[in-house]
């Protein structure tokens with residue numbers, strides 16, 4: 800089980816407890832504002848864009864090649880950007896904090 804904190808685009812904290820799935824499914828299952836998951840998790844919509852808290856960047860790991868392609872031209876992308884559907888939830892991510900970029 801991992802406890803994940805999402806900061807919504809409005810600045811609200813949403814804490815959810817998740818087992819399995821991805822950051823995107825964790826957010827959509829719990830109706831976290833600003834994460835739509837429109838493509839169903841196949842890395843082709845970027846409606847699951849988050850900025851990973853600086854303290855967690857290393858544990859979460861870098862963008863994969865598909866994400867790099869999606870985020871390359873996104874002006875809101877930062878070095879800590881990830882697409883939520885590409886981040887698998889593991890027990891190691893317990894405590895993770897991410898900021899939802901939103902639509």
Ligand code: FES
Nearest residue numbers: 838842844845884
């Ligand atoms: S859900 Fe579409 S890119 Fe992540």
